[in-house]
Amino acid sequence: MTLDLCATLDIVEDDVAALVNAYMADPSSGHISFAEGYRIDPAAAVADHPFANTLIGQPWASPELLRAAVRAAIMLAQQERV
Numbered sequence: 001m002t003l004d005l006c007a008t009l010d011i012v013e014d015d016v017a018a019l020v021n022a023y024m025a026d027p028s029s030g031h032i033s034f035a036e037g038y039r040i041d042p043a044a045a046v047a048d049h050p051f052a053n054t055l056i057g058q059p060w061a062s063p064e065l066l067r068a069a070v071r072a073a074i075m076l077a078q079q080e081r082v
Helices: 002-007 013-025 042-048 050-055 063-076
Strands: 032-034 038-040
Touching (some): 002 013, 050 063
């Protein structure tokens, strides 16, 4: 999980924030490289996360709530080492 990379300091909060920002700017962007040699598909992470997937497209969901859900989905997703 991406969360494990935070625990080992392979990534920092700025890396996670950049992934969330990239998804929020373009949900269909595909794989995004981050940190030193990792990549992840935020859209797939959101699709696999029940809460985040439910919120996407809900008119009542605030931008802050959407960002938090996307962040949770990314943190719990499996990244790839490249």
